[in-house]
Amino acid sequence: MTTKPRVYQTQLAVIGSGLAGFAAAVFALDKGISTAQVGNTGAIAYTTGYLDLLGGCGEQLLEDPWEGLKQLRNDEPRHPLSRVSDGEIQEAFSLFTRALSDMGINYTKPGERNLFALSPAGTTKPTLSVPETMITGVTAKDSGARTLILDFVGLKGFSALELVSNLRKSWPGLTAKRLEFPGMTTGAQLYPEVMARALEVESTRRQLAEMIRHELGDAECVGMPAIMGIHLPDRVHADLQRMVGVPLFEIPTMPPAVPGIRLREMFEQTFPALGLILVPQQKVKNVDLGEAGTVLSLKDSYGDVVIETRAVLLATGRFLSGGLHADRFSIRESLLGIPVTQPEDRAGWYRKDYFDHRGHPVNRAGIEVDELFRPLDASGVPINEGLFAAGILLAHQDWMRQRCGAGVAIASAYKAVEALSGYLS
Amino acid sequence: MPATSELLPIAPIDFKAKADELLPEGASYDSCLNCGLCSSGCPASGLEGMDPRRFIRMAMLGMNEELSNTRWIWTCTQCRRCMYVCPMSIDVSVLVGLARGQWPDEKKPQGIVRSCDAQLRFSSTSAMGLRTEDFIEIVEEIADEVKESDERFNDLEAPIDKQGAYFFINQNSREPAVEPEELAPLWKIFHYVGADWTYASKGWAAENFCMFAGDDAAWETMVRQRVDAVNELGCKVWVNTECGHSFYTLWKGIDKFGLDAHFEPGSLITYYAQWIREGKLPVNADWNTMGLKFTLQDPCQLVRKSIGDPVADDLRFVARALVGEDNFVDMQPCRSANYCCGGGGGFLQAGMNEQRRAYGKRKFDQIMTTQADYVLTPCHNCHSQMEDIGEHYDGHYRVVHYWTLICLSLGILGENERKYLGPELMDL
Ligand SMILES: Cc1cc2nc3c(=O)[nH]c(=O)nc-3n(C[C@H](O)[C@H](O)[C@H](O)COP(=O)(O)OP(=O)(O)OC[C@H]3O[C@@H](n4cnc5c(N)ncnc54)[C@H](O)[C@@H]3O)c2cc1C
Ligand code: SF4
Ligand code: SF4
Numbered sequence: 001m002t003t004k005p006r007v008y009q010t011q012l013a014v015i016g017s018g019l020a021g022f023a024a025a026v027f028a029l030d031k032g033i034s035t036a037q038v039g040n041t042g043a044i045a046y047t048t049g050y051l052d053l054l055g056g057c058g059e060q061l062l063e064d065p066w067e068g069l070k071q072l073r074n075d076e077p078r079h080p081l082s083r084v085s086d087g088e089i090q091e092a093f094s095l096f097t098r099a100l101s102d103m104g105i106n107y108t109k110p111g112e113r114n115l116f117a118l119s120p121a122g123t124t125k126p127t128l129s130v131p132e133t134m135i136t137g138v139t140a141k142d143s144g145a146r147t148l149i150l151d152f153v154g155l156k157g158f159s160a161l162e163l164v165s166n167l168r169k170s171w172p173g174l175t176a177k178r179l180e181f182p183g184m185t186t187g188a189q190l191y192p193e194v195m196a197r198a199l200e201v202e203s204t205r206r207q208l209a210e211m212i213r214h215e216l217g218d219a220e221c222v223g224m225p226a227i228m229g230i231h232l233p234d235r236v237h238a239d240l241q242r243m244v245g246v247p248l249f250e251i252p253t254m255p256p257a258v259p260g261i262r263l264r265e266m267f268e269q270t271f272p273a274l275g276l277i278l279v280p281q282q283k284v285k286n287v288d289l290g291e292a293g294t295v296l297s298l299k300d301s302y303g304d305v306v307i308e309t310r311a312v313l314l315a316t317g318r319f320l321s322g323g324l325h326a327d328r329f330s331i332r333e334s335l336l337g338i339p340v341t342q343p344e345d346r347a348g349w350y351r352k353d354y355f356d357h358r359g360h361p362v363n364r365a366g367i368e369v370d371e372l373f374r375p376l377d378a379s380g381v382p383i384n385e386g387l388f389a390a391g392i393l394l395a396h397q398d399w400m401r402q403r404c405g406a407g408v409a410i411a412s413a414y415k416a417v418e419a420l421s422g423y424l425s
Numbered sequence: 426m427p428a429t430s431e432l433l434p435i436a437p438i439d440f441k442a443k444a445d446e447l448l449p450e451g452a453s454y455d456s457c458l459n460c461g462l463c464s465s466g467c468p469a470s471g472l473e474g475m476d477p478r479r480f481i482r483m484a485m486l487g488m489n490e491e492l493s494n495t496r497w498i499w500t501c502t503q504c505r506r507c508m509y510v511c512p513m514s515i516d517v518s519v520l521v522g523l524a525r526g527q528w529p530d531e532k533k534p535q536g537i538v539r540s541c542d543a544q545l546r547f548s549s550t551s552a553m554g555l556r557t558e559d560f561i562e563i564v565e566e567i568a569d570e571v572k573e574s575d576e577r578f579n580d581l582e583a584p585i586d587k588q589g590a591y592f593f594i595n596q597n598s599r600e601p602a603v604e605p606e607e608l609a610p611l612w613k614i615f616h617y618v619g620a621d622w623t624y625a626s627k628g629w630a631a632e633n634f635c636m637f638a639g640d641d642a643a644w645e646t647m648v649r650q651r652v653d654a655v656n657e658l659g660c661k662v663w664v665n666t667e668c669g670h671s672f673y674t675l676w677k678g679i680d681k682f683g684l685d686a687h688f689e690p691g692s693l694i695t696y697y698a699q700w701i702r703e704g705k706l707p708v709n710a711d712w713n714t715m716g717l718k719f720t721l722q723d724p725c726q727l728v729r730k731s732i733g734d735p736v737a738d739d740l741r742f743v744a745r746a747l748v749g750e751d752n753f754v755d756m757q758p759c760r761s762a763n764y765c766c767g768g769g770g771g772f773l774q775a776g777m778n779e780q781r782r783a784y785g786k787r788k789f790d791q792i793m794t795t796q797a798d799y800v801l802t803p804c805h806n807c808h809s810q811m812e813d814i815g816e817h818y819d820g821h822y823r824v825v826h827y828w829t830l831i832c833l834s835l836g837i838l839g840e841n842e843r844k845y846l847g848p849e850l851m852d853l
Contacts, residue, residue, distance in 0.1 A: 041462065041510055230758070256460060256465040265757075268760070269757070300733060
């Protein structure tokens with residue numbers, strides 16, 4: 001028996017379905033480029049949902065990311081963000097957040113300053129844009145509003161008490177309360193995803209709202225773990241808020257958390273309707289680069305899938321997502337064997353002091369690209385005219401320390417799509 | 426005094442060693458990040474004190490005895506949603522299948538074992554024990570009734586063993602055994618489009634509970650019999666009736682056991698969509714003047730575990746054509762990311778109703794969120810499970826086959842073929 005291979009022909013194939021891959025797909029569709037995308041769950045599933053542009057370096061937190069970028073261009077000219085202008089970054093973020101809103105998750109408009117958004121542990125982190133369901137947490141903290149923080153029996157990785165005790169010094173109007181989630185009172189472990197899906201049902205919302213109203217006291221607003229629906233969270237949020245009668249906001253929880261699941265699920269459900277060919281939850285096994293075009297191949301449970309494309313955008317992430325692979329001696333790029341800029345040997349990967357403020361060289365390893373975001377071979381020449389790359393696979397950035405994960409992903413995806421669109425025409 | 430086998434623990438499997446053998450090259454349970462995405466999205470999480478992450482972790486820790494004995498393996502429907510969301514593509518269902526196979530028959534859920542036994546007993550391969558001679562008689566009787574009651578179908582045929590027919594139709598035994606009048610809508614559709622098709626006098630039944638029993642040898646026997654039957658008749662395309670697992674079990678079985686099949690497996694849904702596109706099935710939603718709302722359940726076995734999103738697209742294309750664009754509401758999540766309803770993997774036959782309904786609560790919530798009047802699904806297990814949880818949790822929706830709506834839309838649905846429709850559609 002043979003199941004026929006499924007063959008697709010497109011102008012662009014995006015390899016990777018993290019933020020960089022999704023952003024690239026958004027930008028490409030916006031330009032009317034026919035696009036296929038392949039990739040499985042990556043780092044995006046673990047995100048807080050916040051879109052960081054540039055939050056700082058080590059301990060130092062940036063209020064003004066644009067000032068920070070100026071500094072960065074001076075200090076680290078090879079940083080991927082240094083290769084994108086302010087104007088382009090603004091355009092990229094606003095296109096992307098607008099697309100997210102159109103697809104079903106409203107984000108705040110990226111502005112001049114960083115927002116200081118709440119983390120599950122009760123610290124704040126600088127970020128450029130947050131889901132609308134979370135913004136009231138930022139403003140309530142700034143204004144010191146009397147706020148009730150809720151958590152739930154059985155939910156791990158989110159403690160209202162801990163959050164309140166960490167924040168109370170700067171935010172005295174905070175109180176904490178633990179509730180039993182309606183219909184889930186057996187004491188078994190609760191997952192935020194399960195609660196979020198349950199809140200998509202109106203009757204569950206009504207029951208929860210009733211319980212919250214009961215505990216409200218003189219609180220002016222209520223914060224709770226991010227569980228307000230997976231699909232169309234803004235609708236769930238608005239409805240629950242209407243029922244409770246005061247502003248509500250979400251705070252991200254520890255993985256497996258809702259914001260990442262939300263994003264991934266939304267892309268998966270809406271992209272195909274926009275004409276994108278999505279091969280979800282699979283990895284490309286082989287890439288055959290040619291002069292006139294490239295052939296990607298992979299196998300899913302039902303057989304072979306072949307994508308014939310003119311341009312390829314590689315956004316396969318780092319170690320966690322499988323874009324980079326480390327063995328005992330060195331780091332390599334997993335799919336095409338593109339040279340990886342890295343310390344000379346493994347001894348140079350980490351500095352002696354784990355908390356060294358300069359970070360660790362291994363975190364800046366990655367592939368090199370030219371000004372058109374085309375990966376370079378060992379002699380510094382583009383590997384293929386139609387091959388582009390974006391995201392945290394790129395060298396010379398340390399997204400975790402610099403709090404620039406989404407920034408690098410979105411900005412580099414924008415530049416790469418601009419370049420490849422020129423190539424395609 | 427030796428204990429009876431009832432009391433003896435099940436001989437433990439070395440899960441870790443087996444996993445290394447079974448997994449495709451490069452995949453490994455060792456790569457588990459312990460992130461919990463699998464458990465977070467698995468409706469069987471928490472049943473019998475187990476969840477997929479825990480299962481993987483215990484396997485890696487060599488806790489083979491506990492894993493070999495947990496009843497949780499019968500509540501996991503092997504739907505593979507965990508693998509779908511796992512960043513490392515770790516497949517828990519492989520280990521679950523292995524564990525099931527290790528249980529002695531007398532300890533396995535008897536509903537599953539009995540169904541598999543029945544399939545092995547007769548050449549019909551019917552899990553309901555229906556023999557071929559009875560099947561043929563029922564088919565002839567129903568065909569005669571259709572011909573007599575509707576003159577548009579007086580040349581309708583329901584052939585058995587037609588050599589060289591293009592389509593080989595595998596029939597789920599539920600219709601001939603329990604509700605024979607439900608056979609006719611599909612025949613009418615075939616007649617309408619002029620399809621060249623046949624049933625067979627052996628291996629005609631579609632279901633396969635041996636796979637659910639974890640009995641690979643029986644699964645192979647089953648698939649082999651059916652493959653031989655199709656090969657002998659020289660049919661080009663094998664299609665089964667609206668049923669999820671029968672489709673998976675056949676193509677997967679051919680692949681897994683390396684059988685020599687001279688045909689292509691096809692899904693009925695793909696053909697519905699094709700015939701509508703070609704204008705051979707001129708369905709429309711004009712009948713839906715009441716604006717009845719429909720959602721649909723993607724069968725895991727057909728979508729995520731088999732053809733993937735292309736067939737999910739066809740399911741929606743056909744549904745929209747049948748009920749009207751504005752009357753179709755997708756469940757969330759759906760397509761390849763859908764949740765199993767809890768009717769799969771033999772759960773419906775396992776006699777663990779409380780667990781099965783707890784599992785199904787998530788599907789129930791998803792259905793209720795759509796506020797649909799009807800759930801469409803091309804799968805018998807999904808159909809039964811969603812009806813059951815609907816009744817149990819007091820939902821007011823009905824579950825319906827595609828063939829019913831296709832015939833309704835074409836104005837060829839008989840009065841006695843409306844079992845799953847509400848009173849509002851009885852006279853249409
Ligand atoms: C725990 C955690 C929390 C985070 N929180 C934040 C946050 O609050 N704010 C923020 O801005 N950023 C955050 N990030 C970072 C952010 O998620 C990443 O910066 C961003 O996702 C990087 O995007 P990327 O697309 O380059 O890589 P990734 O997200 O790693 O995606 C790479 C993709 O490539 C796919 N892939 C790999 N190999 C192949 C192949 N052969 N074929 C097909 N596909 C392949 C992977 O499956 C994956 O989908 C967080 C990350 C983590 C891990
Ligand atoms: S989703 Fe995958 S990696 Fe995460 S805990 Fe489950 S099996 Fe492990
Ligand atoms: S196969 Fe389905 S039921 Fe079984 S563990 Fe995975 S998600 Fe849960």
